[in-house]
Amino acid sequence: MRTFSLLFAFIALVMLTMFLIYVIRGPVDPLIAAGLLVSFLACLAPALLLLKPFESREELRRRREEARRRYTERRDPTGGDDSGDLGS
DSSP states (O other): OHHHHHHHHHHHHHHHHHHHHHHHHSOOOHHHHHHHHHHHHHHHHHHHHHHOTTOOHHHHHHHHHHHHHHHHHHHOTTOOOOSOOOOO
């Protein structure tokens, strides 16, 4: 997910640059300027939503621990120990 959010952020940065160059260079058609600005906002919104920069530290820690727990469960689906006993 982080890759997608960074991709959206990069595209938003490109759209913002295009908007600024268009406005600075010369006569501006308001429809085109508005389209570039809306495109910038449309790319920025998913980037911010995917990055979730507004989460608290506790929420981030809880999500990391949950992901770590799921990862260990996938590695060891039996949940048992690795002592090597075959039930004898």
